[in-house]
Amino acid sequence: xxxxxxxxxxxxxxxxxxxxxxxxxxxxxxxxxxxxxxxxxxxxxxxxxxxxxxxxxxxxxxxxxxxxxxxxxxxxxxxxxxxxxxxxxxxxxxxxxxxxxxxxxxxxxxxxxxxxxxxxxxxxxxxxxxxxxxxxxxxxxxxxxxxxxxxxxxxxxxxxxxxxxxxxxxxxxxxxxxxxxxxxxxxxxxxxxxxxxxxxxxxxxxxxxxxxxxxxxxxxxxxxxxxxxxxxxxxxxxxxxxxxxxxxxxxxxxxxxxxxxxxxxxxxxxxxxxxxxxxxxxxxxxxxxxxxxxxxxxxxxxxxxxxxxxxxxxxxxxxxxxxxxxxxxxxxxxxxxxxxxxxxxxxxxxxxxxxxxxxxxxxxxxxxxxxxxxxxxxxxxxxxxxxxxxxxxxxxxxxxxxxxxxxxxxxxxxxxxxxxxxxxxxxxxxxxxxxxxxxxxxxxxxxxxxxxxxxxxxxxxxxxxxxxxxxxxxxxxxxxxxx
Numbered sequence: 252x253x254x255x256x257x258x259x260x261x262x263x264x265x266x267x268x269x270x271x272x273x274x275x276x277x278x279x280x281x282x283x284x285x286x287x288x289x290x291x292x293x294x295x296x297x298x299x300x301x302x303x304x305x306x307x308x309x310x311x312x313x314x315x316x317x318x319x320x321x322x323x324x325x326x327x328x329x330x331x332x333x334x335x336x337x338x339x340x341x342x343x344x345x346x347x348x349x350x351x352x353x354x355x356x357x358x359x360x361x362x363x364x365x366x367x368x369x370x371x372x373x374x375x376x377x378x379x380x381x382x383x384x385x386x387x388x389x390x391x392x393x394x395x396x397x398x399x400x401x402x403x404x405x406x407x408x409x410x411x412x413x414x415x416x417x418x419x420x421x422x423x424x425x426x427x428x429x430x431x432x433x434x435x436x437x438x439x440x441x442x443x444x445x446x447x448x449x450x451x452x453x454x455x456x457x458x459x460x461x462x463x464x465x466x467x468x469x470x471x472x473x474x475x476x477x478x479x480x481x482x483x484x485x486x487x488x489x490x491x492x493x494x495x496x497x498x499x500x501x502x503x504x505x506x507x508x509x510x511x512x513x514x515x516x517x518x519x520x521x522x523x524x525x526x527x528x529x530x531x532x533x534x535x536x537x538x539x540x541x542x543x544x545x546x547x548x549x550x551x552x553x554x555x556x557x558x559x560x561x562x563x564x565x566x567x568x569x570x571x572x573x574x575x576x577x578x579x580x581x582x583x584x585x586x587x588x589x590x591x592x593x594x595x596x597x598x599x600x601x602x603x604x605x606x607x608x609x610x611x612x613x614x615x616x617x618x619x620x621x622x623x624x625x626x627x628x629x630x631x632x633x634x635x636x637x638x639x640x641x642x643x644x645x646x647x648x649x650x651x652x653x654x655x656x657x658x659x660x661x662x663x664x665x666x667x668x669x670x671x672x673x674x675x676x677x678x679x680x681x682x683x684x685x686x687x688x689x690x691x692x693x694x695x696x697x698x699x700x701x702x703x704x705x706x707x708x709x710x711x712x713x714x715x716x717x718x719x720x721x722x723x724x725x726x727x728x729x730x731x732x733x734x
Contacts, residue, residue, distance in 0.1 A: 257296040257303060259548045260650035261680070264293060266309035273314040275395060275418050278384050281310065282393035282416070286386065291713055292412055294360030295332065297353075298678035299548055301715035302364065302411050310416060312359070317419075320345060324379060325424040329359035329417045337535050345424045346534055348377050352611075353543045354535075359417040364678035365409045365623035367641060368538055369613035370452035370469070373625055375408040376618040377423045383407065385415030385705055402621070405694075406701040409623035411677055413716050414705045430537040431472040433529040436521070437464045440560055447614065452538070456609035457563060459570055460516040465524055465609070469538070472531045480532040490523045492541035499607055500545065500647055509574060509605040516607075542645070547608075548653060550660045551643040551676035553615065553624040558671045559640045565666065566610070566642070569597075573659055576602040591669040593662045600662065604655035611643040621694040621701075624674045641676070657682065685719040 255264040268285070272278045282290065289306025296303055312330035318339040319326040325345070327336050333347075334354035340346050349371040356366060358374075367373035380399045387394045395418065398404050407414055430452065437443050443455050443464045452469035477483065498519070502511040530537075554562045565587060571578040588594040617627035617637035625639040644663070646656040661682040667673035668683065674691050675681055689695050699720050709717060 253309070255293065255296060257298060258543070258546065259299045259680075260546055261299055261548055261653070262296075262301065262303055264296065264303055264305045264309070266291075266305040267307045269309045269311060271311045271314060275315070275382075275384070278310065278312075278315075278416055278418065279393045279395065281308070282384060282386065286391060286393075286710075288710075289713065290416070290710055292329070292359070292416055294330070294357030295355055297356045297360070297543070298364060299550075300676075300678055300681040301713070302677055302681075304713045304715055306710075306713055312416075312418070313357070315418060320424065323424060324421050326380075326419055326421045327358045328419055330357050332357055333361060334539075340424060341427065341533075341535070344427050346427050347374070348372075348423055348425055349374055350535065350538050352540055354539050355543055358420055359412075360678075362408065362420055363410055363412050363417065365618070365620070365625070365676065366678070367613065367615045367625065368452075369454040369615070372616045372618050373409075373620075373623050374422070375620050375623045376616075376625075378404070378408045378420050379423060380404070380421035381407040381417055382419040382421075383415045383417050383705075386708070386710060388704075388707060402697055402701050403705075405619065405621045406698050408618075408620040409626070409677075410698075410702070411716055411719075413702055413711050413720065415711055428534050429472045429474070429476060429531045430469050430534045431474075431529055431531050432467055432469050432537050434524050434526050435466050435468055436524065436526060437466060440464065440563055444559075454611060454613045456611055457567070458516055458521070458609055459606045460513040460574075461521065462567060465521075471534075474531055476533070477529075477531045480530055480536075483528065483530040484532065484536060486525070488541060492544060495520055495523060496542070496545050496647070503605075503607045503647055504649055512605050512607045545647060546650070547645050547647045548650075548656065548680055549643060549645045550664065550680040550682070551641055552664070552667050552673040553639045553641050553676070554667065554671050554673050556614075556638045556640060558673075559612075562642065562667060562671045562673070563612075565670070566663070569659075569663060569666070570606045572597070573600055573602070573604045573655075573662075574606065587666060587670055588662070591662075591666045593665050596658065596662050600655065600658040604659045606644065606646075606659070608645040608647065611641075611645075613641045613643075615639045615641055621698040622692045624676055626692065626694060639674075643679075685715060689719070 253269045285308045288308045290308045291306045292310045315328035316331035317328045349368045351366040450468040450470045455466035568584045615625040618625045620626045627637045
């Protein structure tokens with residue numbers, strides 16, 4: 252038995268056999284030799300959900316890492332890390348249309364779970380072709396297909412690894428560009444949102460225990476790279492990526508003090524923010540950060556733009572009330588908990604969890620996909636001007652001391668699903684029953700139909716995705732019986 256542990260330390264991937272093929276031909280040969288087994292692909296294991304759980308056979312495709320640029324598109328091998336793809340694109344004066352918070356993931360893993368940045372679509376939206384290995388329904392042998400249009404492409408843009416073995420993705424690319432960035436502080440959410448027209452790439456943070464907002468105002472810039480850009484990069488790295496995390500880790504793991512956490516956020520960490528310093532630098536440098544340097548766990552959910560204010564009000568009440576049994580709560584908040592059948596869980600968890608990290612909020616434009624978190628497809632087209640907001644909550648508790656975070660995440664997930672029609676990020680911590688989220692995706696039936704056509708025997712499903720796409724299995728069983 253082979254075992255791998257994910258980045259967050261909360262999932263152990265067990266497999267009877269792990270292979271690291273170097274060519275597409277080897278992938279086909281491995282599939283043919285293991286036709287009776289469940290097959291899953293692992294990337295960099297930078298997910299916190301059960302989506303990365305394995306079958307009997309696991310393929311690690313890190314050798315399939317080629318990058319080819321042609322006619323405004325880039326073909327990227329499935330196992331290539333995003334940072335490597337960006338480096339190669341940079342050599343040609345190109346970059347990706349959107350990048351996530353970090354660049355450690357493999358491109359296939361990032362696309363398959365809907366990884367996103369801020370102010371644009373997710374990476375999945377920009378995929379124009381997928382090269383995939385699967386089993387032919389008639390011969391039962393492994394075949395390779397190139398998918399470039401229709402519902403097949405919309406499904407494969409975010410497929411959770413359930414269609415087959417993705418070998419390569421073709422994506423749009425664009426000329427390199429500069430991004431202007433500056434930090435600003437606001438008292439109210441509406442003030443931050445009012446800046447979006449000027450700074451369409453901004454991301455912002457709700458600061459726990461101070462309850463104001465810090466925004467990273469970002470927009471494309473046509474002016475020259477700032478002379479102090481290298482110094483600004485070091486400032487961000489030393490201050491936020493290292494210094495802030497060390498203080499948080501000391502408060503939550505060494506001192507284990509809720510009071511120290513509150514003091515940090517109310518009085519100390521705000522001193523780190525140099526407000527109004529406008530810096531132009533390469534987009535990759537500006538848009539990518541390094542919060543992955545320290546092991547953590549993360550839950551992220553998406554809500555439509557019109558639901559964001561009410562969602563943030565609920566989230567503040569939940570964090571305050573779990574951080575202290577003395578925190579006052581409104582009758583409407585208690586009723587929301589009761590309606591989501593979370594009142595008892597909340598009562599049991601009160602005073603047990605002190606949130607200790609800035610809550611990151613990013614705008615994500617509607618995706619032309621079937622089941623990415625920002626999908627808004629009607630006859631294959633995204634609804635016009637539709638935007639989602641991704642709300643990310645991170646805990647740096649030790650992996651063996653996360654019970655209070657798990658309780659918080661469960662209450663949060665159930666309530667935002669019930670009251671705000673939220674969608675949980677497929678690759679982040681996922682405390683909901685798999686079947687509870689099906690109704691959140693109008694195109695789920697279309698996705699299941701295409702998935703079943705590609706993998707009728709469920710060879711590329713694990714236990715988690717089997718439950719998630721149960722409707723596809725039922726549909727296939729009925730069809731097989733009829734035949």
